[in-house]
Each structure stands twice: as structure tokens, then as C-alpha cells.
Amino acid sequence: MFSLVPTCKGRHACKSFPSLRVCYQFFSSATNSLPSVSDGFGTEKKRTHFGLLFQSCTKLHHSKCLHAFLVVSGKAQDIIFSSRLVNRYAYLGDVSFSRRTFDSMPRKDVYTWNSMVSAYVRSGRFREAVDCFSDFLLTPGLRPDFYTFPPVLKACGNLNVGKKIHCWLIKLGLEWDVFVAASLIHMYSRFGFISVAHKLFDEMPFRDMGCWNAMISGFCQNGNAADALDVLIEMRSEGVKMDPVTVASLLTACAQSDDSLSGMLIHLYVIKHGLEFDLFVCNALINMYAKFGCLGHAHRVFYEMQVRDLVSWNSIITANEQNDEPMTALGFFNRMQLSRVKPDWLTLVSLASIIAQLNDAEMSRSVHGFILRRDWFKEDVVIGNAVVDMYAKLGAIDSARTVFEGLPVKDVVSWNTLITGYTQNGLASEANEVYCMMQECKGIIPNQGSWVSILPAYTHLGALQQGMRIHGRVIKNCLYLDVFVGTCLIDMYGKCGRLDDAFSLFYQVPRMSSVTWNAMISCLGVHGHGGKAVKLFKDMIDEGVKPDHVTFVSLMAACSHSGLVNEGELYFHMMQKEYGIKPGLKHYGCMVDLLGRAGHLDKAYSFIKTMPVQPDASVWGALLGACRIHGNAELGKIASERLFEVDSENVGYYVLLSNIYATTGKWEGVDKVRSMARNRRLRKTPGWSSIQINNKVDVFYTGNQTHPLCEQIYQKLRELTEKMKSLGYVPDFSFVLQDVEDDEKEHILMSHSERLAIAFGIISTPPKTPIRIFKNLRVCGDCHNVTKLISVITEREIIVRDSNRFHHFKDGTCSCGDYW
DNA sequence: TTAGGGTTAG
16 A cells, blocks of 8 residues: 655645655556645655655555656656665566666666665575676776675575685675674575584674574574574573574474474463564464474464465465375465465475375366466476476376476486386386486486385385395495385395395384384285284384384284284274274275185175275275185175276286186186176286396296297296196186187296296206296286296295285295185 | 565475
């Protein structure tokens, strides 16, 4: 709202100074506000009136009107007026107008240059600010003063420039000006030279609030909350009270160091000293409570705020987004738009994550388009990474790749995001490819995030050697104690068959977090050591680590694999009663699997019927799998009917059902399932198996005939089949869904990927060497039988890890006891 | 008339 300062009184001013009257009228019409002329221009000096007019320009078009007036009245060349315009345009957020005004000035003084430099800094255009400062230095007859340096120090992009400026300041004797000194402290802290900043701070002859705050925030931003607290104590001992700036810095430090007690004490201080209406303080409080997971407190602060800015909205949106409340977050986003607050690129970073959580593919395109229209990929690499992450999480990995390729700048996080995207979408080879590309990329150094991205891909591929190479790099970088990398390594060793190595690593890494325990319990489970998994769970409780929903999934799966039905049921109830964890679909799936595998098929079916949530494919799939093990075609039919209602695309279930009919002699059923699969034009997920020999991984697809040793492999398989038949092997054609002759079916079974890999292992390694195979799907029943026989014929141990668990074949038996 | 220290990020 336009207003003239009420202290200027008297109706004579307009007559005595007509130009001001014109200007005033100009303004009144521009702002649709016509305050009484008698309120205007009293006996103040001409320039003061103009000063007030400049201050009155609270919107960009006010400034433009005033500018036009100055041009019309021939005062635009006046160095004082145009300098103030430079300032005002920058204050109103339009630095290009500042620059145009600046360039049009025939003569410039120190004030003009200072205004232009600070205009750039105010709008975050630091490089242009430094360039402008350099031009200033080249201007003959003008020297920067103590107003020039604080913005320049804020803008300088590297420590060397900062040090150079510090030297000048010493020479000019401006070092101890409080504004300058605070800027120096801030600059050194920003570059991580906190000790230099602290030394400067200690030597200061006089400190004002800005200097104390610069030092405290310096420590806070370097993650050193304890030292920040020491400075705070010193400050308060000198009788200086915390102001909103101090509080906002400290709240951020509390959030970062997860110190909820101090955070709440500061909140009390805020209320006691009436700082709860400060915008920055409130924004920092929302952020802090969100980090503590106290969404209710964050909401309360937000609702009680009297003034909210873009940061407030972004903070409350992010608070909900990061606390798994995407719908609420989206609600705040909509309300923000209704409040006419325009989103910035940071809002869109949160929005991308919200869309991924909501799994809304349509909205993901809108978000992408919104960013493209505003050209915000240039704003910061963070927003590009957020979009790559969004697409990857939605399963649109090709879109993620396209966005990644088009990013103007890529940092290590961009690469990590894409690698994680491939890994999480089950594309481990592509993840490895991207990881290799990243290593060849100049200026990108893999970090912890990179190991955490790539290790699960190696686990998936069973690429132990590559995984071990990463382990070597981790040790070299002294990162082996990092809980995330440590957990990934445990998982990798465990799932690549090195359970002992996984265990020894488990005792080396910090075990405060449940994730490490979950990984180890899960590894024990897939190896069929249910009892050890239960023991480890008890150790976990004894060490005071709180189990989470993942712990119970791993634990119940381990019980299921080992037939520990009572224990599994016990933990399902314990999870709810003692830990208040509401069972999810995965827990229900585990329970059905547990009961079904053990032969309690009716109990499993009743259990499904009492579920409070709609069963998904994994739950019905578990029942169908159990029906196959126990040859129950009747229940299998019911399970498959439900299954095809929720997931009619997964060909694996058709194979299972056909197998149930075949083993129970219901050949009509087999035909029916085959025609169903054919009519729905289902294509089987390509099965592949990999084997690593001499650091080289060979991948075999079912029916693969392109391998250089293809001839020898099939020859070996024919040879083995003959020997197996003499031991009583009869091929089980129920695992072949194709409607072909028996000869063809036998050939299809023989060219299953795991058999090709095993045969390749036999011909490529010395006799009696153990063979380790990885398969992306579950091993079929016929291959399971065949592998048992091959282990007898060749006197080899054969270890097969399929998508479900480990099978350790030795002397004609399997560690899973056919309980898979 | 011009300047410092504060809040949100993948």
C-alpha cells in the first residue's frame, strides 16, 4: 500500500516545490491511492522527500513510475537519484533494471558502484557481483570503502579471493569494522576454515550482535554444535541476549545433530522472549520439528504464524513429504497456490518426491513440464537429480535416463541416483554399466552414496569379485565403519554365499541401527539358518536395538524357510503387541508362506480370509506356491482365481498352476492353463543364470545358443542327462508351459539357464571345484532334481542362489530339504 | 542514500 510518511506535514510544500507535487500525483494514480495532499511534503528538505518516495516504492511498477518521472523531469542523470533507483530495483527483485539504470549513468560514484555490487549479491548473482567489483577497482579515481566489502565477501566463490580481500582490508585498516569482520568470519566458516574464523573472532576489539551470530552460525554450519554452544555461553556471560538470528542458527544445528532436548529448550526461550512471531525463527522451528519426526509440532508452528513466506510453505511441504505424508504435503502445495505464493525450484524438488511417493505417473509429467517451462534445470543440479529420482521410483527408468542425459550439470549424486534407479528396477547390469561410465567421468569421484547404489546391484548379480573390489576401495577410503556401506557389504557377502564374511563384517560395523541387523537376519534366512536368525533377533533385543517392520519381514521369512512355524507365528503377534507395528502385506505374505509351506493349507487360507486388508498377488502367490508343494489342486484353483484377479500378467503363476494340475494328474487343467496363458499373450520373464569364473561373469539366458562354448555345453548336458536317466531321472514336463512334443519339452528343460551355467562351470573348472550359480527367478522343480543328481555324478558342491533363497547341493541332497 | 550474521534441497 502506498503511503506518505505522516511526519511530513503542511500544505505549502507542493506549491513551493512543484516537481514533487507532480511526482506525488504520478504516484497516487499509479497506486490507486489518493491520500490527502495535506499529509504530504512539509518543511523537510527536497532530498528527504525524494528519499521517502523511494522508500514508498514497494512494488516494481512504483519504481518504474518514479523512474519515468525522473526521466521526464530531467533528473534521471542525477547521480544520487539513479543510484537510489539501482538500489530500489534490486530491493524489489529486478536486478536487470538495476543494471540498465546503472549502465545509463554518465558518471558513477562509490555509492553507485556499491549499490550495483550489492544488487547482484542480493539477487544471488555472485559471479556478476565479483565481476562488477573488479570493474569498480579498474575505475580511476574511485576506491572501495567499508560498505563495498561485506557484499563482496559474501559473493566471493573461493578461499583465495577471500584471502586477497582480507589482505586489502588489513592494508586499508578496515578489518575491524564490525560489518566487515562479521563478513570475514562468515566467509572463512563457509570455506570450512573455522579455526581462522575463530581466531579472527577472538582478536576482535569490539563485537556486535552480527559478529556473535556469524561465529555461532559458522560453527553450526560446520556441524560443530558443541563449539557453537561454547560461543553462546560466552556471549550470554557478557550479557548479550540471543536474537532471532542466533536462534535460527541454533535450531538448525539442533535439527542436524538430532538434539531434540536443546531444540525444545530453545523453543521455550523463543516463547519467553516473544520471538515466536519472527519469520526466520518459525521457519527454522518447522524444519527442526520435521527432522525430529514431530509433524504435529511443525504444523502447530505453521498454523500460528502471522506472516508466512515461500520458505515457510516449502518447509511445511517438505516436512510432510519427508515424514511419509505425501497427501498432506500435496494439500499444503495446493493451499500455497491458493494463497498466491508462487513455488520456486525448491518447492518442485519436494513435489517431485511427493509424486514418486504417490506413484502418480500422470502428475510426474506435469511436474517435469513445469520445470522445463521455467528452465529450472539450470537453477541447481539438485532439481535435476530430484526429477531423475522421481522417474526412477515410478519405474520409468528410460525417462530417468533421458533427463539424466540432458542435465546441464551432473554431480556425483546425479550418477548415484541413476545407478540406484537401475538397481531398484532390477536392472543390475545397466547399473553396473552406468557405474563404469561414472568412473571414466572426469571430476566425479565416487562416494559413500555410490557404493550404496552399486553394491545391491552386485548382490543382485552375484558378482562377488566386483563387490569385493568395492570393499577394497571402501577400506582405502576409511569408510568401512559407515553403517550404510557396512550394511550393503554384509548383504552382498551374505547373498553371494559368503555367510562367514558377512558375519565377521557384521561384528565390525556399528550396530545401533536396525538396518544392519535386518540385513544379517535376512542373510541367515536365505541360507536356511532359521534358528540362527531367531538367536540373532534375541541378541538384537538384548543390545537395545529396536526392531522395525523390515526386521519382522526378514525374521518371519527366515522362520518360513526353516519350517519354524510356531516361532514365526509368535513373532507375528509380538510385532503387533510389543512393538505396535501394524502388519503390512509383506508380513501377511510371510505368514501365508509359513503356514502353507508347513502343510497347514486350510489354516493359511482361513488366515487370508481374516486379513483386514485386501490380499495382493504376493499373498495369493504364497498360497499357490504352498499348494504346489503339497499337491492341493482344489485350493490351488481357488488361489489362482484370486491371483489372476489381482495380477493376470505374471506368467510364473500360470506355470505353478499348470504344475499343480500335472502332478495331480489333472491333464485337462494343464491344457486349460496353457490356453489361458496363450490367449493372454503372456511372455515369460526371461530367466537368466550367471556364473563367475576367473573374475569374469558369464550370463546364460534360457535357450541361449550364442555362447562361444555353446556346443561343448550342450554336449556336456546330453552326457549328463544320459547318466541321470540311468539313475532313474524322468523329466518333469509339467514345468514346460509350451504346447509341444515331449522331445521338444525335454530339450526346453535341458536348456534352462541354470543348467547351461552349471554345464559351463563343469567344463571350465578343474574336477571337484564347487560351482556357484545365480538365477534371477526361482529354480524350477525339474532343475532342482537335476542339480541334485549332477552333484552326485560330478562329485561337486553346487550352490544356487535363486530369487528366493540359497540351495546348497551336495551328494544328491539339497540344504533346503526340498522345502523351497 | 550503500554493507554483515539467519530459514527450505536431490
